[in-house]
Amino acid sequence: MLNQEQLSKLKAGAEEWNQWRLRTDDAHISLQNADLNGIHLENVNLSNVDLRQADFRGANLEGANLTEANLNRACFNGANLSNAVLEQAPIHEAEFIGSRLDKAIFCNSYLVKADFSNASLRGADFSQASLQRSIFSNADLHHSCFKEADLIYSQMRSASLVDANLQGANLQGANLSETDCDGANFSWSILKDANLTRATLLGANFTEANFTGACLQDWHVNNSTNVERTCAAYFYTESSLDPETGEATYSERRPYDGTFGPDEFSVLLQKSFDTVDLIFKDGIDWQAFFETFQQLNMQYQENKISIQTIECKGRNFVIKIKADADSERKGAIAASAKEIYIQNTKRLEAQIENYEKLIEAEKQEKSALMRFMETMAEKQSSKYDLRGANVGSLVDTAQSGSRVQAILHNYAPEKRESLATAANEIQELLDQLSKSYPGTEVPMQAVAQIQANPKMMERIVGALRGGGKAAIEELVDHPALSIVLAAIEGASNPT
Structure with missing residues (x-):
């Protein structure tokens, strides 16, 4: 039962609470089902407290002492428990989704079915903890320690276990698919029936690890991966997800029948390191x-x-x-x-x-020139008849006596139409691609799409011929244009 008096004292702050605990017999403190959402209790002493089903969502418990506290089904989603101590605590089915638990200590704690999805657990210590069916999907476990921990059937898909210590851990049936385990220590670990599909294990240490029944589909290992004295009676090279249960089933057994003899599995792995695998x-x-x-x-x-x-x-x-x-x-x-x-x-x-940057500077220069010409045109009338012509620049006599060079591009009506169509198509394509791809990829994508559309390619190539390139360069406003036009010209004139 929730003790309201004790809850009020806790809400008064960590300092007052800690002093009260020093003065009081704390044999039984019950904060079961307490609503502590968003509370700030840095360095609070909650050891041996009954916190079953308590709500600590978004709370700050950095450096808190939760040793032997009953945290079964408590909710810590989005909370900060960095450097907190949760040793020898029952934490069955508790939730730590998206929480910050860097350097937290869970040694010898009972964490069956606890959920650490998307949590930050850098340097956290789970030595000898019970973590059966716990969830660490997408969690950051850099330099974490699971030495001799029980991780049977745990879910660690897409977690980062770089340089983690799993020495002697029991990972039977664990899902390690798509994890990043570079430099991790799995020596003397049990990996029976584990799913290592597409896991990255460069430089990992598997000395004397047991892989019997594990799935090694597309796992990434190299010659720096230590597989000395590893063993397996058999393993699998294919996995698929059951649409109903969502669980993986393995196929393509190796060997096809029977089992490996002594050292055969280790020798087989060593042979797979004949190449240098570069993973991008x-x-x-x-x-x-x-x-x-x-x-x-x-x-x-x-x-x-x-x-x-x-x-x-x-x-x-x-x-x-x-x-x-x-x-x-x-x-x-x-x-x-x-x-x-x-x-x-x-x-x-x-x-x-x-x-x-050069392209942007060139665009700005062209823009400034166009504004200058527009200003000059407003100040005086041109002595040229510009009707029906595309103007690249103007020649006129400025009031200061300076001379502005002008170039007129005159095209037949049908040529104007083809130029306008081609320019419009290119502009729309580049604008569309700029919304979906980074600037460096836009030219390549544009050329690929133009070449994949024969009619569009024909229209653009036709427009470029006969001096149309200059007109398109003025009509289309995009930094990737020059690269695209050069590629199209090169493709249409392979010799």
Whole structure:
């Protein structure tokens, strides 16, 4: 039962509450079902307090002491519990969705079916905690510790476990699909029936881990991944989701029948490291990669580097490079490739940014010139008959005696129509693409769509011929225009 008097004291603030606890026998403090939504209780002492089903949504409990507090079914969604201590606490079915729990301590706590979806748990310590069927989907678990924790059937899909410590953890049936586990320690862990589909495990340590029945579909490992003395009676290479239950089912068993003998699984994994796997998440800058590959060839000539395969796995690209080298040398090649690629992407991005600035400056200059000409036209009448003509610039005598050079582009009516149509199509296409793609991708997308539309391509090529390019450049206002026109001209004149 909720004790209203105790609740009032807690709402008075952490300092007053902590002093009251020092003076009072706190054998039984009941705040069950308490509404503490948004409360600020930094460094509060709530150890041994009954907080079942309490509502701490959006609360600030940074540095709080919740040791042995009863937190079953309590709600901490969006709360701040950074550096909080929740050791040896029953936290069954509690919710921490979107909460901040960096460096929080949950050692030896009972967290069955607790929900940490989208939570920040950097450096959190779950050593020897019971986390069966707990949920960590999309959680940030960098440098977290799950040493000897029970994570049976836990859901960790798309979580970040970079440099996490899961030594001796029981991950039987756990869903680790699409997780980022680079540098994580899984030594002596149990991964029976675990789902590692599309997990990234570069540099991870699986020494003496058990993979029996696990699904390893499209997992990303390389020669820096430690698989010494790993074991598995069998494993799977395909998984699919059951539309009714949402659970994964595995297929494509290896071996097809029977089981692996001693060390056979470990040897099989070692053979998969014959290539250097370069993994590019969320797309790849092809120009930067090809320059990187050329530089690698120069740097490692004696290793005869060649591209074996290029694979697209979801949003990721995996480029397998074959090299005549031992595992240590392959690791050096992979590290160099990553470093050179990052340098090249930064350099190319800087070039594109500079180019866009030049285009913007040119646009501003043209705009200023047009405003100047309009002002001059308003101040005096031109001595030229401009009816029916497209004006690029004007020649007239200014009041100051300066001379403004003018160029008149006169076209036959049918030519004017084709130019206007082509210019309008290009303008609409570029404006539309600018809403969906970053500026650097607009030219490529525009050229691809024009080439995919033969009639549109024919109209634009026809308009460009016979001096129409200059008119289109004046009619269309977009920084990507010059690149698009150059590409179209090149495509229509391949020789």
